[in-house]
Amino acid sequence: GAGSGKTAVLTERIAQLVLEGVPLRSMLVVTFTNAAAAEMRKRVQSRLVELGGDGNLSEAARMNAQAGEQSLDSACISTLHAFCGQVLRRHFHAVGLDPAFRTADDFEAGTLRHKAVEQVLDAAYEQGGEDFAALRDGFGGRRGNALSALILRVYDFAMSQVDPWGWL
Secondary structure, three states: OOOOOHHHHHHHHHHHHHHOOOOHHHOEEEEOOHHHHHHHHHHHHHHHHHHHHHOOHHHHHHHHHHHOHHHHHHOEEEEHHHHHHHHHHHOHHHHOOOOOOOOOOHHHHHHHHHHHHHHHHHHHHHHOOHHHHHHHHHOOOOOOOHHHHHHHHHHHHHHOOOOHHHHO
């Protein structure tokens, strides 16, 4: 949870790896938000500068080099989405993807989710059936949003499970 020290622990692990000789540019550090990635970058830089002040001259130079702009810019400290986007842009041809693709923002993603639910419900309305009619009527009829909201909540909960399809 928030404030539990995840960033501090990860920062220290990264610093220890750098002390052991692992270059920052060879690490993959992923977070869930842009703000967390920026904070991680800042903390790693501060910690490496701090460690650079503690060692001998050659160690200090190595730590300061790792903490420098060039090293931090080449380090992969980003959100999971940004990292995946980089991989897909680099290998777009292998997966048949338009290299100009972009990640949907929260509003677009929400719109797409609601459209998908509408399509599923439209197909169910066309197919009919007593069971679906009872479900539909129990959640406000065709115009009710309660059924759509329930479907999205169940989907979100299922996707948070270790084995979502097994849970379903």
